[in-house]
Amino acid sequence: MAYGFTTAAYVVAAVLFILSLGGLSGQESAKRAIWYGIAGMALAVVATLFGPASGNWFLSVIMIAIGGTAGWLIAKRVQMTEMPQLVAAMHSLVGLAAVFVGFNAQIELARVLRARAEGLAIDFTGFAGVLMHKTQAEINVLKIEVFLGVFIGAVTFTGSVVAFGKLSGRVDGKPKKLPLGHALNAGALAAAFLFGALYLAGFGPGILWLMLIAGLAFFIGWHLIMGIGGADMPVVVSMLNSYSGWAAAAIGFTLGNDLLIVTGALVGSSGAILSYIMCKAMNRHFVSVILGGFGGEAGPAALIEGEQIAIDADGVAAALNDADSVVIVPGYGMAVAQAQAAVSELTRKLRAAGKEVRFAIHPVAGRLPGHMNVLLAEAKVPYDIVLEMDEINDDFPSTDVVIVIGSNDIVNPAAQDDPNSPIAGMPVLEVWRAKQVFVSKRGQGTGYSGIENPLFFKENTRMFYGDAKDSINKLIPMLD
Numbered sequence: 001m002a003y004g005f006t007t008a009a010y011v012v013a014a015v016l017f018i019l020s021l022g023g024l025s026g027q028e029s030a031k032r033a034i035w036y037g038i039a040g041m042a043l044a045v046v047a048t049l050f051g052p053a054s055g056n057w058f059l060s061v062i063m064i065a066i067g068g069t070a071g072w073l074i075a076k077r078v079q080m081t082e083m084p085q086l087v088a089a090m091h092s093l094v095g096l097a098a099v100f101v102g103f104n105a106q107i108e109l110a111r112v113l114r115a116r117a118e119g120l121a122i123d124f125t126g127f128a129g130v131l132m133h134k135t136q137a138e139i140n141v142l143k144i145e146v147f148l149g150v151f152i153g154a155v156t157f158t159g160s161v162v163a164f165g166k167l168s169g170r171v172d173g174k175p176k177k178l179p180l181g182h183a184l185n186a187g188a189l190a191a192a193f194l195f196g197a198l199y200l201a202g203f204g205p206g207i208l209w210l211m212l213i214a215g216l217a218f219f220i221g222w223h224l225i226m227g228i229g230g231a232d233m234p235v236v237v238s239m240l241n242s243y244s245g246w247a248a249a250a251i252g253f254t255l256g257n258d259l260l261i262v263t264g265a266l267v268g269s270s271g272a273i274l275s276y277i278m279c280k281a282m283n284r285h286f287v288s289v290i291l292g293g294f295g296g297e298a299g300p301a302a303l304i305e306g307e308q309i310a311i312d313a314d315g316v317a318a319a320l321n322d323a324d325s326v327v328i329v330p331g332y333g334m335a336v337a338q339a340q341a342a343v344s345e346l347t348r349k350l351r352a353a354g355k356e357v358r359f360a361i362h363p364v365a366g367r368l369p370g371h372m373n374v375l376l377a378e379a380k381v382p383y384d385i386v387l388e389m390d391e392i393n394d395d396f397p398s399t400d401v402v403i404v405i406g407s408n409d410i411v412n413p414a415a416q417d418d419p420n421s422p423i424a425g426m427p428v429l430e431v432w433r434a435k436q437v438f439v440s441k442r443g444q445g446t447g448y449s450g451i452e453n454p455l456f457f458k459e460n461t462r463m464f465y466g467d468a469k470d471s472i473n474k475l476i477p478m479l480d
Contacts, residue, residue: 009047010259016040017263021270028383044259079338084237084368085167091237091244092160095221098153098247099214102146105254106206109139109146130256140200142254147196149250150210154217155224156243162225163236177227185220192216229422234364234371235278242271274369281363281389283425306457308444313471316403316438316464317478323400323436325356327392329429330372331365333406333441337468343405344379346472349479359386360393360402360429362410389429396433404431404439404455405468412453422451437461440468 016036023033049060078086105127112131134142165171178184192213199209228236245267252260279285320326328347334340350357359381365372376386396402404411407429414421415428431437432455439456441463455461464471 006047006051007258009043010262013040013044013047013259014262016043017266021266030377044263047259048257082168083374084233084366084371085164087368088160088164088167088237088240091240092157092164094244095153095156095160095247098149098251099157101251101254102150102153103207103210103214105142105146106210109142110206113139127255143200143206145250145253146210147199147213149247149254150214151192151196151217152243152250153247154214155221156240156247158218158221159225159236159243160221160240162222163233163240166225167233167237171226173229173233175227175229178223181223181227185223188216188220188223192220232282232284234366234369235275235282235284238271238275238278238369240271242268242275245269245271278364278369281427282423283427304452304454304457306459308456308463309461310465311438311462313464313474313478315462317475319401319436319438320350320355320475321353321478321480323355325358325398325400326350327358327360327396327399327402327431327434329360329362329365329402329404329407329411329431330376331405331407331410332371334468335366335371335375336406337470339405339467339469339472340375340379340381342469342472342476344376344381346476346479347381347385349476353480357385358392358395360389360431361386362389362407362429365407365410389427393430396430399434400436402431402434402437404437405472406440408453409451411455412451413458414451414454417454431455432458432460435460438464440464440466440471442467 017040020033020037020040023029023036045064049057074086108128109131112128115132131139131142162171166173195209195212195216198204199206199213225236225240245264247264249261249264249268252258252262252264328343330340330343334343347357359372359376361372363369366375373386377383409415409423409426409428411429411431412421412423413428413430413432415423415426416430418424437455437458437460439461441456443465444456444463456463
């Protein structure tokens with residue numbers, strides 16, 4: 001009876017997770033999709049607590065209460081600008097959980113094998129009781145699952161910790177590798193698989209091999225992500241999301257939990273697909289992303305001629321009043337300044353004056369896929385005027401005014417003009433083709449990625465210095 005209930009609940013939960021992923025593809029359905037995910041997870045937890053081979057309910061409830069409370073408090077405190085680092089932190093916990101589950105599975109397996117060798121008729125319960133009835137072939141498969149779970153989980157853990165540090169500014173965003181970096185990664189990978197083979201063959205204590213495998217995987221995860229530059233962090237977050245999904249799937253195979261397998265596969269595959277899409281958007285090679293081989297060395301950057309010319313709010317307002325078409329390009333600077341509400345009010349006032357206003361969204365704007373879309377939706381900007389790069393790039397030559405708010409790499413013409421640029425070949429929003437460009441920026445710094453932007457020096461560009469929220473609020477009362 002319990003098994004039937006759990007199986008049925010898992011099927012419903014899996015359907016809810018699929019609906020959740022599908023709904024997240026559109027802004028209008030995203031909020032409903034989140035509730036699908038919440039309902040699916042709640043159902044999955046309840047079904048697991050009351051399913052077969054369950055126990056320790058009191059301890060489980062306490063752990064769920066502690067984790068749920070901690071998650072609630074953290075989520076309430078985190079600003080939208082900090083969401084990328086929160087996602088990275090959550091990925092690290094999934095990876096660490098996979099490592100712990102793998103070690104626990106090996107400890108339980110060692111108990112069962114010892115009892116078998118000594119001919120003891122012990123009535124094991126829980127996971128050990130399941131292991132007691134497995135054949136040697138099934139145990140070998142289990143050990144492969146444990147090896148994969150520990151290895152992928154350990155890579156995910158340290159990689160996500162480094163990503164968290166880079167996104168939060170606690171770790172330098174520039175790519176850093178040890179001497180012979182790729183050779184070190186390859187050597188560590190080869191050693192991990194050698195130890196994995198020894199673990200599977202049963203030489204020596206299995207827990208020792210798993211500890212060595214985990215240690216090597218921790219190094220690989222750390223070194224891979226340290227070698228990736230800050231400009232590529234959105235792809236890294238998506239890639240780690242995929243890794244965490246495969247780690248969860250490996251846990252599911254180890255524990256014989258069908259829902260974990262399905263959920264992990266959904267997260268792993270969707271994360272991999274998103275990483276591939278984002279790599280195309282940044283003109284990166286997918287394999288290079290997986291190996292941490294991009295964002296590194298480049299030749300000397302091209303010299304930039306001209307100077308950055310500042311403009312005040314009066315000048316920007318005058319241009320907006322004369323314009324018929326306006327395109328707004330939001331970036332991470334808008335998120336930092338919490339300027340989305342002011343931008344929404346600016347949009348409302350311009351549209352009320354009969355002007356065409358649209359938003360241009362680059363696939364990797366911000367530090368998380370969809371970051372800008374979420375902020376604009378939060379500020380109630382109409383969905384139909386928020387356009388992707390491919391939909392609007394050809395319209396810039398006929399645009400009167402472009403306002404760039406806190407963006408750098410995604411509007412950098414060096415991606416097309418300078419083959420030595422770290423972002424060479426990356427598709428960008430070609431805002432410099434518009435008649436006038438105003439860049440809202442705090443100062444003359446190069447921003448998170450450390451790449452200079454020739455756009456700021458072009459003749460049709462003016463720098464609108466200051467906090468983005470304050471700057472936009474100054475414009476609003478000046479508009480006709």
